[in-house]
Amino acid sequence: MQKNIMLFVVFLLSVSAFSQENLEEVKITKKQKGIKKSYTLTSNTSLITSKELLKAACCNLAESFETNPSIDVNFSDALTGTKQIKMLGLTSPYLMITEENIPSVRGASQAYGLSFTPGTWIESVQITKGAGSVINGYESISGQINTELLKPLNDVPFFLNAYGSTDSRFELNTHFNKKISDKWATSLFVHGNARVAKNDMNNDGFLDNPLGKQINVLNRYQYYDPESGLVSFINFRYMNDKKQTGEVDFDKDRDRGTTNHWGSEINTERFDVSTKIGYVFKDMPYQSIGFQNAFNSHKQDSYFGLNLYDIKQNSFYSNLIFNSIINNTMHKFTTGLNFSYDQYQEFVNANDYSRIDNSVGAFFEYTYDNTDNFSVILGGRVDNHNRLGFFVTPRLHVRYNPWKNGVIRFSAGRGKRSANIFAENQQLFASSRTFSILDNNGKIYGLNPEIAWNYGISFSQKFKIFNKNAEAGFDFYRTDFQNQAVVDIMQSPQDVLFYNLKGSSFANSFQFEFNYELIHNLNLRTAYKYYDIQTDYLRGTFQRPLQAKHRFLGNLEYETTMNNDKQWKFDFTFNWSGKQQLPYTASNPAADQFPEFSPSYAVMNAQVTRVFSSVFEVYVGGENIGNYKQQKAILGANDPFGPNFDASVAYAPIFGQMYYAGLRFKIK
Amino acid sequence: MRNLILIAMITFLGFSAQAQTKKNKNLKYTTEVNGNCEQCKKRIEKAAYGVPGVKTATWDISSHQLAVILNEEKSSTADLNAAVAKAGHDTKEVKATDVAYENLHSCCKYEREK
Numbered sequence: 001m002q003k004n005i006m007l008f009v010v011f012l013l014s015v016s017a018f019s020q021e022n023l024e025e026v027k028i029t030k031k032q033k034g035i036k037k038s039y040t041l042t043s044n045t046s047l048i049t050s051k052e053l054l055k056a057a058c059c060n061l062a063e064s065f066e067t068n069p070s071i072d073v074n075f076s077d078a079l080t081g082t083k084q085i086k087m088l089g090l091t092s093p094y095l096m097i098t099e100e101n102i103p104s105v106r107g108a109s110q111a112y113g114l115s116f117t118p119g120t121w122i123e124s125v126q127i128t129k130g131a132g133s134v135i136n137g138y139e140s141i142s143g144q145i146n147t148e149l150l151k152p153l154n155d156v157p158f159f160l161n162a163y164g165s166t167d168s169r170f171e172l173n174t175h176f177n178k179k180i181s182d183k184w185a186t187s188l189f190v191h192g193n194a195r196v197a198k199n200d201m202n203n204d205g206f207l208d209n210p211l212g213k214q215i216n217v218l219n220r221y222q223y224y225d226p227e228s229g230l231v232s233f234i235n236f237r238y239m240n241d242k243k244q245t246g247e248v249d250f251d252k253d254r255d256r257g258t259t260n261h262w263g264s265e266i267n268t269e270r271f272d273v274s275t276k277i278g279y280v281f282k283d284m285p286y287q288s289i290g291f292q293n294a295f296n297s298h299k300q301d302s303y304f305g306l307n308l309y310d311i312k313q314n315s316f317y318s319n320l321i322f323n324s325i326i327n328n329t330m331h332k333f334t335t336g337l338n339f340s341y342d343q344y345q346e347f348v349n350a351n352d353y354s355r356i357d358n359s360v361g362a363f364f365e366y367t368y369d370n371t372d373n374f375s376v377i378l379g380g381r382v383d384n385h386n387r388l389g390f391f392v393t394p395r396l397h398v399r400y401n402p403w404k405n406g407v408i409r410f411s412a413g414r415g416k417r418s419a420n421i422f423a424e425n426q427q428l429f430a431s432s433r434t435f436s437i438l439d440n441n442g443k444i445y446g447l448n449p450e451i452a453w454n455y456g457i458s459f460s461q462k463f464k465i466f467n468k469n470a471e472a473g474f475d476f477y478r479t480d481f482q483n484q485a486v487v488d489i490m491q492s493p494q495d496v497l498f499y500n501l502k503g504s505s506f507a508n509s510f511q512f513e514f515n516y517e518l519i520h521n522l523n524l525r526t527a528y529k530y531y532d533i534q535t536d537y538l539r540g541t542f543q544r545p546l547q548a549k550h551r552f553l554g555n556l557e558y559e560t561t562m563n564n565d566k567q568w569k570f571d572f573t574f575n576w577s578g579k580q581q582l583p584y585t586a587s588n589p590a591a592d593q594f595p596e597f598s599p600s601y602a603v604m605n606a607q608v609t610r611v612f613s614s615v616f617e618v619y620v621g622g623e624n625i626g627n628y629k630q631q632k633a634i635l636g637a638n639d640p641f642g643p644n645f646d647a648s649v650a651y652a653p654i655f656g657q658m659y660y661a662g663l664r665f666k667i668k
Numbered sequence: 669m670r671n672l673i674l675i676a677m678i679t680f681l682g683f684s685a686q687a688q689t690k691k692n693k694n695l696k697y698t699t700e701v702n703g704n705c706e707q708c709k710k711r712i713e714k715a716a717y718g719v720p721g722v723k724t725a726t727w728d729i730s731s732h733q734l735a736v737i738l739n740e741e742k743s744s745t746a747d748l749n750a751a752v753a754k755a756g757h758d759t760k761e762v763k764a765t766d767v768a769y770e771n772l773h774s775c776c777k778y779e780r781e782k
Contacts, residue, residue, distance in 0.1 A: 283694040284737070286724055328717055329724040371717065372710050 034557070035068065035525075037460065037471075039407045042367065042375045042399045043132070044458050044475065046070060048125040054619075055557070055571045055607060059163060059171050059193065061122065061147060062114035066605065067555045067573050069513055069527035070127050070143075074546065075650040079245040079264060079304075079430050081209040082112050088129065088142040088477045088509040089531040089547055093417070093424045094452075096132055096140030099147045100233070101319075102274055102294045103137060107342055108313035109298050110424045112268065116239050118191040118216060120161050120173040123148045130456040130477055131395045131413025134363045134379035135321065135334060138393040141415035141452045142479055142507070152177060152185035152222040158667040165660035167209055168197035183225050191216040200248050201656050202629055204637040206647065208655040210245040210266075229280035229288075237272040246305070247640065256303065262640030264430060266302040286332070287324040293317070304429035305640060311423055312345040332367040338383075348422050348435070353445065357418065359385035365395075373401035387418055387443040405462040412455045418444040419485035421498050428489070428496050431646040432636070438499035444485075448500050451482040460513075471515040481505040481535075489545055489583040490537045493592075493635070494643055503536030507544075525555040543581040546651055548600075550578035567611040571621075576602040580651045585635065592635045592644035598651040601628045615668060620661040627657040691740040694723070699749065701727060701734040702758040708776045715755035719743050734759075 034052030038045060046068075053064045062083045065071040072086045085092050092114065097105035105113030125147050132144035159175035171193040179185045195212045202208065216239045223232040243266045244252055250263030274294035281287040299312040321336040338361045346353040361383030369375040377397040384390045395413035402408060421437070422445075428435070440446035460473030484505045488497040510530040517523050529551040533544040543549065554574040560567055579597040586593060607621030630652040636644035701712055709727050712734060716725035721742025727734045736748060746761070753762040756772045758780060769780065 283696060284723075286737075325723060328722055330717055371713050 039401065039405065039460070039462075040375075040399075042369075042377045042397045042409070043128050043411065044130055044409050044456065045126055045128045048127065050123060053119055053122055053125070054609070055555075055573070056119070056605075059119050059169075060115045061117040061119065061125075064119055064122070064125070066575070067525075067553075067571070068127070069511065069525070069529070069553050070129055071145075072529070072551060075653060079206070079210065079647050080112070080243060080266065080427065081245075081655075082115055084111075085114065086547070087127075087145075088454075088479060089507045089533045089544065090142040090479060091424075093419065094141040094143075094415075094479075096136055096144040097147075098136055098144070100149060100274075100276070101136060101146060102292055103139075103317060103340075104147070106139070107298070107315065107420055108300060108311045108344070108346075108423050109270070110420060111426050112241070112266070116214075116216065116241065116268075116270065117147060118171075118173055118189070118193075120159070120175070121149050121189050121191070121218065123150045129458070129475065130411040131397070131415070131454050133377070134365055134381040134393055134395050135336070136319070137338065137340075138361070138381060138383055138391070139415060139417040141417070141450075141454055142477070149218075149220070150175070150187065150189075152187040152220055153179070153224055155185075155187055156666050156668050160665045161662060163660060163662035165658055167195070167199055167655055167658045169193065169195045169209070169660075171662075184221065184223050186219065186221045189216075189218040198248050199655060202631070202633060202654060204634055205247055205249075206262075206634055206637060207245050207248060208633075210243040212241070212243045214239070214241040216240075229282060231276075231278040231280075233274075233276040235272065235274045237270075239268070239270040239272075241266075241268045243267070257306070259306070259641045262305045262645070264302065264304040266300065268298070268300045270296065270298045272296040284324075286329050289323075290319075290321040292319045292321075302426075302429075304426075305645075307429040308347065308349050309422065309426060309429055310345075310347045314343040316341045326366075330369055330371060332369070333365060334367075335362075335364045337362050346422065353422070357385070357387055359383050359388070375399045388416055388449045391416055407460050409458045410456070412453070414451070414453050416449050416451045419447065419450050421445055421447070421485055421487070425487055425496070427648045428487075431496075431648050432641075432643050433489070433494060433496045433646070433648075436495060436497050438497055442500065445498070447485045447498060448483050450484050452479050452484070453482070454479045465516065468517045468519075470517070472513065474510070474512045476510050477508070479507040484535070486535060486537065488537050489648075490542050491539050491584065493583065493585040493588050493646060497538070499538075501536070503541075505535040507531070507533040509533075521561065522556070522558045525553075525557075527553045529553075539584070545581050545583050546649070548577040548580045550600075552576040562611075565611070565614045567609075569607075569609040569611070571605075571607045571609075573605045574602060575604075576600065577652075582651065583646075583649055585646075588635070588644050594632070594635070594649060601652050602626060603628060603653060615666045616664070618661070618663045621659070623658045623660070624653050624655075625657050628652060629656045630654055693739045693741060695738045695740050695745075696735070697738055697745050697748070698733050698735045699745075700732050700760045701752055702732060702778045702780065703727065703729075703776065704778045705729065705775050707773060708757065708778070711755050711772075711776070712752055712757055715752045715757070716748060719748050719751045722748065 036047040055067050056064050065085055066073050074084045087095055093110050128144040132140040155177040157177050161173040163171040174190045176188045193214045199208045218237045220235040246263030247261040250261040252265055255261045255263055276292045278290040294317045297314050302309045318339040323334045325332050340359050342357040344355050361381050363381035365379035367377045379395040381393045393414050398410045400408045437446050442448040456477035458475030462471045481501055484501040486499055486501050491497055513527045515525045531547055531549055533547050534541055556572045559569040578600045582594040582598055603624050604626050605623045609617055609619040611617040633654045635646040636642050703712055709729055712727040713725045716722050716736055721739035723737040725736045749759045749761040752759050753764040756764050756768040758764050
């Protein structure tokens with residue numbers, strides 16, 4: 001711990017050396033909202049701007065949703081420290097996660113993919129609850145998250161962000177941007193992070209956070225010619241991430257493959273190339289054509305104690321989109337073709353699950369907008385997939401503004417996907433559980449494709465209380481699984497079973513939201529969420545494990561009026577999580593049992609940012625300042641190769657309070 | 669077969685005859701339309717969309733400019749001006765009738781130019 005503090009101090013000192021830079025420039029910027037909710041869009045979409053992303057401690061996409069009511073951030077396991085997200089109570093495999101409308105977190109990258117996009121690269125994030133559009137594919141069931149990265153043509157020439165925290169994590173983000181000509185611009189983003197010291201705050205002999213190193217480089221080019229209507233992006237990206245977790249005494253060179261000490265390494269290397277070309281027809285601004293292509297290679301080599309897990313995925317994705325109108329812009333349509341190819345080399349211990357998946361599909365989406373108070377999007381697609389077969393995906397979205405500042409929305413849609421059961425549940429490798437697939441007739445690990453319908457309704461209203469802006473709204477969504485690849489950890493603490501759903505499985509989610517500007521520049525955001533997520537397991541019907549039935553989010557933000565480009569910003573977030581169903585452990589000896597339900601708990605985060613000028617700012621903050629810790633994080637921690645070991649159950653923070661500081665510096 | 673060729677020729681001739689009038693299928697046309705508020709915007713745009721061949725219509729509250737893309741094969745710019753005026757909004761080309769103006773909601777009663 002002392003070492004951490006030392007590192008932290010050294011880091012802070014180096015920060016102040018930077019702050020002496022003094023650049024003068026005056027620019028008037030409009031006040032921007034952190035989360036924008038549209039009252040005219042047909043789908044239930046909120047836009048997270050870069051301002052909102054700055055509220056979180058850091059650092060990557062997975063961690064940027066802590067102040068967002070639509071998305072719950074969970075702790076995936078006691079080892080990797082990777083934060084998993086959920087929407088409508090369903091984990092990220094049920095979401096369509098895209099980067100600039102190209103599917104990004106899927107297949108092999110499902111578990112850690114969100115942590116591979118550094119926060120500073122992000123321009124904005126659009127979150128759509130419910131079925132979503134058919135344009136990008138058939139896989140989304142509970143929602144879509146699209147990330148837009150900074151655009152080379154309107155970025156600043158240089159940006160630097162440095163960050164350090166008391167859990168000994170350090171980050172450095174450097175952006176370079178150059179206009180090559182009036183039509184071409186390029187950006188180079190270099191991200192590095194490392195966690196260098198071992199932490200064990202709950203004294204169970206295991207690291208609370210993995211040691212890690214990541215290098216992530218993106219080079220992108222943008223072309224824009226307003227006269228010809230031609231737009232293009234070309235991206236190259238390389239990422240290398242190494243994590244080591246397990247017992248504090250584990251030495252990877254000495255102990256790997258032995259039972260001296262339990263340890264795990266997860267090493268990922270990824271390479272991406274993507275291109276986009278778009279053309280807006282001359283004299284017809286409503287008509288355009290776009291062509292996207294992406295290739296990526298994702299390779300994860302890992303072991304969890306004596307469990308070996310290696311996966312390599314080579315993917316190619318191609319999407320051709322044509323947008324136009326029927327008669328006038330009240331009737332728009334989008335149509336096109338997708339093609340995807342995924343080659344997996346997957347090894348679970350001695351078993352080889354290598355395979356090739358490919359699909360080709362066509363979509364058509366019609367939008368009617370009366371330019372006033374009503375719009376509807378009707379979409380459909382047909383796909384032919386070598387494992388999922390030939391199938392149709394319909395989606396519907398309706399919006400109606402019954403009166404001023406009020407909006408009612410309805411959506412319905414079907415989603416279908418093949419569950420990558422090992423990649424999506426790899427935290428379970430960090431246990432003594434035996435993996436068993438109980439079905440063998442299906443085409444995906446012997447299982448059938450997952451099929452679900454999602455229906456949702458929402459209402460929002462803006463109004464004034466004491467002449468201050470207020471907003472209230474609710475939404476209700478239901479997901480009904482026709483088939484699911486059930487992940488059963490309710491049967492026995494020594495097993496994880498995968499099988500096709502027998503019986504019913506559904507997820508109901510209800511959210512009530514209230515936002516209010518308490519006094520000028522002081523904004524309150526609150527949300528209450530209720531989840532009822534039930535699945536028929538072999539042993540009976542249970543709530544989905546590690547899912548709270550009740551959650552509450554409160555966020556308070558205050559910023560002083562900008563004075564000479566100087567400003568203070570304060571942010572406080574309160575997250576309360578009710579009791580959660582825990583995996584079945586009652587057959588274990590008493591010392592190695594979890595209770596049936598976890599206790600409820602609250603986590604508080606706070607942050608202060610001092611803007612010294614339009615080019616320089618410093619921030620400090622704390623996460624989990626109430627210092628709540630999950631008391632028993634790992635079952636059988638004293639005998640990690642014994643039958644009761646389980647490090648996969650994290651319902652609360654393992655690491656207690658954490659403080660951090662960072663700086664942002666720009667050259668304009 | 670000969671009939672077919674004849675039909676093809678006639679169609680072809682018909683096409684080329686049309687092409688000679690040089691009607692623009694995607695005419696960009698901007699005109700000034702008087703109005704005040706959000707409600708006016710909706711009414712003006714609705715009126716414009718009611719004209720056959722209007723593909724997009726946007727009225728800007730602050731500049732009072734109505735920008736449309738019009739298929740001249742279906743309607744003329746005069747038709748557009750007439751339709752907007754009929755809804756109660758004076759355009760640069762066509763003035764609304766007093767009756768149409770009086771029918772506007774009170775907040776939409778813009779100051780009329782002489």
